[in-house]
Amino acid sequence: MFYREAGQFRTTYAADQQIFPIRQDRIAVVAVLLVAFVGVPLVGNEYWLKAILIPFLIFSLAALGLNILTGYAGQLSLGTAAFMAVGAFAAYNFQLRVGGMPILVSFALSGLCAALVGIVFGLPSLRIKGFYLAVATLACQFFVVWALNKFPWFSNNSSSGVISAQAIRILGYDFGAPHRILGVSVAPEVSTYLLVLVIVSLLALAAKNMVRSSAGRAWMAVRDMDVAAAVIGIPIMRTKLLAFAVSSFYCGVAGALYAFAYLGTVEPEAFTLDLSFRILFMIIIGGVGSILGSFLGAGFIVLFPIFLNTYAEPFARLLRIELPPGMVSNLELVIFGGLIVFFLAVEPLGLARLWQITKEKLRLWPFPH
Amino acid sequence: MAAGRNIGEPVLIAEDVSLSFGGVRALQNVSFDVRQHEIRAIIGPNGAGKSSMLNVINGVYHPQVGTVTFKGRTRKHVHPHEAAEQGIARTFQNIALFRGMSVLDNIMTGRNLKMRTNFLQQAVWLGPARREELEHRRRVEEVIDFLEIQHIRKTPVGRLPYGLQKRVELGRALAAEPEMLLLDEPMAGMNTEEKQDMCRFILDVNDQFGTTIVLIEHDMGVVMDLSDRVLVLDYGRKIADGTPDEVRGNRQVIDAYLGVAH
Amino acid sequence: MQFFFEVLIGGLLAGVMYSLVALGFVLIYKASGVFNFAQGSMVFFAALTTVGLVESGMPLLAAAGITLVAMIALAVLIERFVLRPLVNQPQITLFMATIGLAFFIEGLAQGAWGANVRGLDIGIEDAPIEWISDSTGMAISKFDLAAAGICAVLVSTLALFFSKTRIGRALRAVADDHQGALAVGIPLRQIWVIVWGVAGFVALVSGLLWGARNGVQFALTFVALKALPVLILGGFESVAGAIVGGLIIGASEKLAEIYIPPVIHGWFGVTVNGLEAWFPYVLALLFLLVRPEGLFGEKHIDRV
Numbered sequence: 001m002f003y004r005e006a007g008q009f010r011t012t013y014a015a016d017q018q019i020f021p022i023r024q025d026r027i028a029v030v031a032v033l034l035v036a037f038v039g040v041p042l043v044g045n046e047y048w049l050k051a052i053l054i055p056f057l058i059f060s061l062a063a064l065g066l067n068i069l070t071g072y073a074g075q076l077s078l079g080t081a082a083f084m085a086v087g088a089f090a091a092y093n094f095q096l097r098v099g100g101m102p103i104l105v106s107f108a109l110s111g112l113c114a115a116l117v118g119i120v121f122g123l124p125s126l127r128i129k130g131f132y133l134a135v136a137t138l139a140c141q142f143f144v145v146w147a148l149n150k151f152p153w154f155s156n157n158s159s160s161g162v163i164s165a166q167a168i169r170i171l172g173y174d175f176g177a178p179h180r181i182l183g184v185s186v187a188p189e190v191s192t193y194l195l196v197l198v199i200v201s202l203l204a205l206a207a208k209n210m211v212r213s214s215a216g217r218a219w220m221a222v223r224d225m226d227v228a229a230a231v232i233g234i235p236i237m238r239t240k241l242l243a244f245a246v247s248s249f250y251c252g253v254a255g256a257l258y259a260f261a262y263l264g265t266v267e268p269e270a271f272t273l274d275l276s277f278r279i280l281f282m283i284i285i286g287g288v289g290s291i292l293g294s295f296l297g298a299g300f301i302v303l304f305p306i307f308l309n310t311y312a313e314p315f316a317r318l319l320r321i322e323l324p325p326g327m328v329s330n331l332e333l334v335i336f337g338g339l340i341v342f343f344l345a346v347e348p349l350g351l352a353r354l355w356q357i358t359k360e361k362l363r364l365w366p367f368p369h
Numbered sequence: 370m371a372a373g374r375n376i377g378e379p380v381l382i383a384e385d386v387s388l389s390f391g392g393v394r395a396l397q398n399v400s401f402d403v404r405q406h407e408i409r410a411i412i413g414p415n416g417a418g419k420s421s422m423l424n425v426i427n428g429v430y431h432p433q434v435g436t437v438t439f440k441g442r443t444r445k446h447v448h449p450h451e452a453a454e455q456g457i458a459r460t461f462q463n464i465a466l467f468r469g470m471s472v473l474d475n476i477m478t479g480r481n482l483k484m485r486t487n488f489l490q491q492a493v494w495l496g497p498a499r500r501e502e503l504e505h506r507r508r509v510e511e512v513i514d515f516l517e518i519q520h521i522r523k524t525p526v527g528r529l530p531y532g533l534q535k536r537v538e539l540g541r542a543l544a545a546e547p548e549m550l551l552l553d554e555p556m557a558g559m560n561t562e563e564k565q566d567m568c569r570f571i572l573d574v575n576d577q578f579g580t581t582i583v584l585i586e587h588d589m590g591v592v593m594d595l596s597d598r599v600l601v602l603d604y605g606r607k608i609a610d611g612t613p614d615e616v617r618g619n620r621q622v623i624d625a626y627l628g629v630a631h
Numbered sequence: 632m633q634f635f636f637e638v639l640i641g642g643l644l645a646g647v648m649y650s651l652v653a654l655g656f657v658l659i660y661k662a663s664g665v666f667n668f669a670q671g672s673m674v675f676f677a678a679l680t681t682v683g684l685v686e687s688g689m690p691l692l693a694a695a696g697i698t699l700v701a702m703i704a705l706a707v708l709i710e711r712f713v714l715r716p717l718v719n720q721p722q723i724t725l726f727m728a729t730i731g732l733a734f735f736i737e738g739l740a741q742g743a744w745g746a747n748v749r750g751l752d753i754g755i756e757d758a759p760i761e762w763i764s765d766s767t768g769m770a771i772s773k774f775d776l777a778a779a780g781i782c783a784v785l786v787s788t789l790a791l792f793f794s795k796t797r798i799g800r801a802l803r804a805v806a807d808d809h810q811g812a813l814a815v816g817i818p819l820r821q822i823w824v825i826v827w828g829v830a831g832f833v834a835l836v837s838g839l840l841w842g843a844r845n846g847v848q849f850a851l852t853f854v855a856l857k858a859l860p861v862l863i864l865g866g867f868e869s870v871a872g873a874i875v876g877g878l879i880i881g882a883s884e885k886l887a888e889i890y891i892p893p894v895i896h897g898w899f900g901v902t903v904n905g906l907e908a909w910f911p912y913v914l915a916l917l918f919l920l921v922r923p924e925g926l927f928g929e930k931h932i933d934r935v
Contacts, residue, residue: 013506017499076723128919131666131726135859136919139912150903206492213491213498214477214484221467221478228465231427232545233453233482242488273856277730284727289469324745333738340731344724345716 019208036197041190049189050262056302057193057200058257063282063294064207065250070280071288072211073243074223075125079137080279082144083248084255085271086114088165089154091256092266095166096156103168107199107256114252115245117144122244126237141273149268162267165260168195175261192261199257203250208291210246219243220289281336285343287352296351305332376597377405380581381426381549386435388421388605395421396432397605403549408575408582410592410613413602414625419585420462422602423551426583427452427459439549453482458547460538462554462585468527472537475526476512479544480505512540516570532563536570543574550574552584556591564588568595593617601625638885644775646881647782648841652854653861653873654786655833660867661793662802662826663714664722668729671855672736673831677702678838678847682751683744695835702831703824705736710823737852748848751839778840782874785836789829790870802826860915865926872926880911 008023010016020026040053066080090110094101121140125133148154155163168175175191210216218239221229230236259266278301286297309328316323347353379402388396396418403409411419424430426437428447436443439455458479466475484501491498513519516536521529526537535555542550555571556564568591574580586592592599593613601609601616603625609616616622652674659667677698684694713732717725793799805812805822813819841851861880865872887910892903 013503013510014499017502017506076726124916124920128923130723132863132919132923134726135863135912136916138856138859139909139916142909142912146905146908150905151899151901209494209498210488210492213488213494213502214481214486215488215491217470217474217478218481220469220474221481224467224469225465227429227449228461228467229478230449231429231453231459231465232479232541233450234478235450246488277734280727280730284731326745327742330738330742333734334742335738337731337733337735337738340734341713341716341728344720344728344731345713348720348724 017212019212033201037194041186041194044190044193046187046189049187049193052302052306054189054193054196054262056299057196058254058262059279059282059298059302060295061200061203061257062251062254062279063286063298064204064291065247065254066279067283067288067290067294068207068211068219068250069243069247071283071290071293072216072223073219073240073247075122075240075243076131076134077137077247078134078273078276078280079121079140079144080251081271081273081275082141083114083118083251084258084275085145085148085268086117086248087111087252087255088259088266088271089148090114090252091260092163092165093154093156103166103170103260107253107260110256111249111252114255115249118244118248118251119241122241122248125240125244138273141276145268145271155266162265165264165266168192168260170195196257196261199253203253204291204295207250211291215242223289281340283350284340285350287350288348290350290352292355293350293352296355300351301336304335308332308335376407379403380405380440381583382438383422383426384436384438386422386425386432386437388418388425388430388432394605395430396425396602398435399602399605399607400435401600401607401610403581403583404597405581406575406579407597408571408584408595410596410599411583411585411602412587412589412592412599412616413608416604417602418605419602420553421605423459423553423583423585427457427551453545456548457551458542458545458549459551460535460542460553460555462557464531464534464538466526466534466538466541468525471523471525472518472529472540473509473513473522475537476509476540476544477505479541480509482545509544512543515543515573516540517566532559535559535567539567539570546578547580549581549583552582552586554585554587556586556588564591571595638889639882641772641775642882642885643878644772644779644881645885646878647775647779647874648837648844648877649854649857649861649881650874650877651778651782651785651833651837651840653858653865653877654789654870655830655837656858656862657865657867657870657873658789658826658830658833662805663823665714665725665729666722666867667732667830668726668855669733669736670830670834670858671852672733672740673702673705673834674838674841674854675847675851676705676736676740676838677831677835678751678842678851679740679744679749681835681839682749682842682847685751686749695839698835699832702835703828706824706827706831709827710820714823715820733852733855748846749842750846751842774844778844781836781840785833786870786874789833793870798822798825857911860911863915864918869926875926880914883914884911 008021010021015021020029040049044053062080062084065083066077069075069077087110090113091103091106094106094109095103117140121137124136128136152158173179173191175195176188178188179186179191211219218229218234219242221232221234222236222239222243226236229239255271258270263270282297282301283294284297285300286295287293308331312323312328312331343350381403383402384400386396386399387394399418399422411422413419421430425432426439428449428451431446436445437447438444439452439457442455467478470478484505486498486501490496513522516539518533518536518540521533521537526534529537535557539552539555542552552571556567559567571582571584572595575582584595586595596613598611599609599613599616600607601619601622603621608621608625609619611619652670655670655673656667659665659670680698680701681691681694684697685691689697709732713728717728793803801812801817801822802825804815804817805819812822837854838847838851841854845851857880858877861873861876863876864879865874865876884907888904888906891906891910895901895903
């Protein structure tokens with residue numbers, strides 16, 4: 001009875017084109033944004049910000065990138081982590097070698113570098129489809145990480161191979177140090193969180209805009225039936241390469257943020273095949289072909305291990321079972337694997353679709369049909 | 370038969386087209402033309418090569434021998450993308466809609482060639498991208514009104530019944546404002562009412578917009594009523610070409626349909 | 632020159648091991664059209680289970696036998712809980728499901744038996760064959776040769792099975808067209824259990840050989856990933872292709888490891904190693920650009 005569209009008439013196409021045409025949705029989104037931008041910094045503690053919210057935002061960005069390529073454009077990619085690695089190392093090198101380079105410009109340029117790599121490794125998609133393409137992306141994943149590892153130039157000839165990411169400084173404001181603003185103390189993780197939030201929000205909005213325009217429709221057309229898409233005049237090559245470029249850009253920026261705003265180090269070992277799989281799982285569980293799904297999936301994958309770690313022991317104690325050490329991480333694998341199969345079989349469109357169905361039920365509530 | 374139109378000069382000329390797949394000869398030395406503003410039917414028994422001929426016209430298949438001339442340009446090999454740019458649109462025998470998208474989005478993809486903004490402008494949305502999107506939305510809504518499918522515009526096409534999907538596919542082709550429309554069995558699987566609606570739409574398109582139409586159809590009643598001229602194929606060869614009445618009485622055509630050995 | 636041959640033969644024999652794993656992929660793809668990403672985990676699971684049983688006191692053969700039963704049980708569960716619910720989905724969806732399955736099996740295996748590296752002794756030593764090293768000076772391992780022999784036997788058996796027996800024909804029918812096979816009365820579910828069971832058996836043999844060679848550890852699952860380039864070269868549907876593909880990948884990987892680093896050193900002044908991490912994939916990628924269906928695969932023609 002609350003989630004009703006009765007009385008909300010859209011009288012112009014412009015009104016119909018809005019991202020949130022239903023008034024209740026708009027109110028909800030404003031509330032979420034208020035919580036994210038104002039509530040969390042005021043209330044959030046260090047653990048939540050550093051270990052949960054910041055990685056959640058960064059992974060959402062990477063999941064957005066992969067969703068554009070795999071969910072919208074239908075090109076299966078197992079090389080997501082490699083594009084993130086390119087972004088991280090590019091940002092590090094720009095900061096290192098170009099004196100006085102503003103860090104936001106570094107991030108943007110690192111995205112562009114990743115986009116270029118994406119286009120190169122996306123070229124095979126013009127001839128290869130389906131899981132053949134997935135194997136081609138594996139070539140990218142393994143080669144890029146190997147190259148970043150073995151060619152010392154990328155890590156500035158450091159002997160240990162592990163390099164620290166530079167501090168984030170914008171216009172003199174150091175994001176790694178505590179500050180006092182207008183009498184309120186701002187911890188470094190709060191500053192970092194807000195920076196990441198702003199970047200991710202803007203890029204998510206851009207993604208939503210692209211996806212509901214002709215670019216997005218072209219991607220979906222190529223995904224659904226590329227012969228028909230060619231027949232109606234959609235340029236297949238340009239569309240696929242654009243998907244690779246945009247997707248890799250998003251992953252590159254995510255990788256840079258991953259190194260600079262989360263890990264603090266820039267190392268190839270952080271960007272393994274395992275990470276590529278995790279991000280793929282995020283979009284499968286969250287919902288392929290959905291912007292919201294990228295966030296839902298990232299949230300799930302970030303929160304679930306923590307949930308498991310916290311509650312597995314007490315739960316086992318309740319059942320009087322002894323959990324051997326390391327069992328929890330195996331449990332994670334088992335449950336993730338099972339969930340993937342479950343979602344693919346039951347709801348291939350993931351949590352995003354479940355959310356849509358919930359909303360449709362809410363529109364009828366409290367009536368059953 | 371629609372009267373009172375100016376049927377013009379030949380806009381499409383197929384000369385000596387031969388197409389084979391491995392050992393299978395789909396088309397053999399087929400030559401015919403299509404005049405501007407006319408409705409041309411291609412008929413023939415199953416496997417006669419009718420769909421292959423349409424595929425050759427818009428570049429999905431490349432003939433080994435022969436040429437296709439459209440609007441004065443003679444090409445041996447045309448890419449489907451180029452055919453679309455030149456003003457040819459088509460529908461498919463087994464509906465080729467984009468299942469993941471709604472009716473509105475599917476028809477909007479038909480406008481893709483006319484859209485000029487790039488992805489960066491679209492990422493920003495405000496400004497040229499928004500204006501262009503609204504402009505094309507307006508045109509697509511005209512097509513939706515024309516085909517009377519307003520009530521399903523937001524429905525994902527995968528959920529629609531077959532007859533409506535065919536109508537949406539026609540809508541997507543019309544959205545491109547084509548000069549020539551290739552329809553591959555547009556009435557297949559429809560009941561009488563749906564067929565009447567579809568005939569009405571085809572006639573209206575030809576009448577109001579002057580679109581040249583080439584259609585493959587099995588229903589003889591439809592063919593006789595709609596078309597100006599009919600091309601008959603059998604086993605990849607042309608066996609008759611003329612007005613519906615001429616073709617109806619042609620001995621070879623009757624034999625082909627009745628399956629007389631030859 | 633002799634060194635070249637030593638590397639080459641060593642590579643070929645290593646390639647035989649890849650072929651074994653690839654064989655499991657081909658079986659499943661031929662019969663259910665599914666690209667089973669979980670094959671590597673199955674190899675890992677088989678090896679780990681056998682080792683676990685051996686360590687708890689069972690003789691090797693008995694342990695292997697029980698593991699085989701476990702693999703067949705796994706096949707039944709997979710058919711019931713993964714294949715059946717996803718029966719009409721596109722290939723990509725099934726592929727992603729097998730990725731999930733891979734994680735599931737890995738977690739299960741490690742959860743049951745622990746994550747330590749273990750050695751496995753199957754009675755063949757990894758020592759150079761004396762008469763070859765005495766006469767030619769090349770070091771070729773007994774183990775590798777034995778593995779090649781086992782592989783040859785396995786492959787010929789399977790090849791005969793597919794072409795001569797009734798079940799083999801039924802498997803090929805199912806691979807071509809599920810609906811058609813059902814229409815002529817082939818029991819789809821039983822076939823799938825049989826196929827995944829046979830693939831499980833192949834996984835067991837691969838697991839024992841690989842485990843004896845490299846130790847039974849989590850890295851075994853990455854062997855499965857190596858099988859992907861093998862299949863791309865050989866085609867997904869050809870047993871012969873899996874063999875040839877494996878040999879090519881094995882040989883080229885070892886040769887690349889020896890002969891490319893000096894070139895890179897010459898160009899960039901950097902000493903590199905570990906090329907086998909990516910070389911097979913890049914090779915497969917280049918191959919795909921030229922011949923997307925592999926050496927022995929069939930071209931697909933789409934009707935519009």
